[in-house]
Amino acid sequence: MRDVRKSYRGRPVLRGVSLDLFPGQLVGVVGENGAGKSTLLRILTGDLAADSGVAECRGTVGSCPQDAVLHGAFTVEQHLWFFRTAYGLNRLDRAYELLDQLNCTGYRNQRVETLSGGTRQKLNLVLALMHDPQVLLLDEPYQGFDWDTYLRFWDLARALCDRGCAVLVVSHLAYDASRLDILYRLGAGVLREAEQCGTSGWGS
Numbered sequence: 001m002r003d004v005r006k007s008y009r010g011r012p013v014l015r016g017v018s019l020d021l022f023p024g025q026l027v028g029v030v031g032e033n034g035a036g037k038s039t040l041l042r043i044l045t046g047d048l049a050a051d052s053g054v055a056e057c058r059g060t061v062g063s064c065p066q067d068a069v070l071h072g073a074f075t076v077e078q079h080l081w082f083f084r085t086a087y088g089l090n091r092l093d094r095a096y097e098l099l100d101q102l103n104c105t106g107y108r109n110q111r112v113e114t115l116s117g118g119t120r121q122k123l124n125l126v127l128a129l130m131h132d133p134q135v136l137l138l139d140e141p142y143q144g145f146d147w148d149t150y151l152r153f154w155d156l157a158r159a160l161c162d163r164g165c166a167v168l169v170v171s172h173l174a175y176d177a178s179r180l181d182i183l184y185r186l187g188a189g190v191l192r193e194a195e196q197c198g199t200s201g202w203g204s
């Protein structure tokens with residue numbers, strides 16, 4: 001991203017944001033509610049156009065938006081088949097492996113409208129990951145997760161980086177800064193590298 005600017009109805013949200021994300025990196029962006037984190041991610045995924053500047057993702061992209069892209073009437077399994085077609089995959093092995101890693105295999109035949117919020121978020125994450133993307137853009141990926149799943153999420157994110165994936169995690173609140181390679185803070189429309197404050201106790 002180079003010098004990206006975005007305003008909504010004349011109100012600037014991003015005032016010249018530049019960001020590099022390389023293969024194998026786990027990068028975090030933290031910022032207050034309304035700081036523009038989702039706007040930044042939506043520009044990166046191509047969902048939203050910047051007013052000026054350049055935003056480019058090279059490679060296959062996996063995106064986990066803040067609002068889950070799920071349909072209540074479909075089962076977990078039906079979502080996997082739907083996304084399998086969308087991604088043009090031959091098999092669902094990786095999706096099943098991810099479901100297993102997130103402790104969700106037991107929900108495969110359950111309709112989404114009957115799932116808890118945390119379980120829906122797990123499915124949202126599996127749908128973003130099941131095609132083994134080279135760039136992973138995650139908006140508040142661990143909202144609603146219990147502690148065990150939260151830890152599994154970070155293990156998974158690090159394992160993906162070790163396989164060469166570039167992972168960007170955006171959150172209004174984050175712990176465990178030490179799990180990240182770089183932490184940025186978005187504030188007043190500007191992105192700055194944040195000081196690492198140890199293993200806990202920092203947020204927006």
Ligand SMILES: Nc1ncnc2c1ncn2[C@@H]1O[C@H](COP(=O)(O)OP(=O)(O)OP(=O)(O)O)[C@@H](O)[C@H]1O
Nearest residue numbers: 008009013031032033034035036037038039040172
């Ligand atoms: N389509 C839109 N039209 C007008 N204003 C918008 C639009 N989308 C976002 N905004 C405003 O832009 C600002 C940034 O929103 P954004 O969702 O990017 O913030 P965020 O950092 O992701 O917030 P949160 O942590 O609450 O998810 C907010 O003030 C929001 O109200």
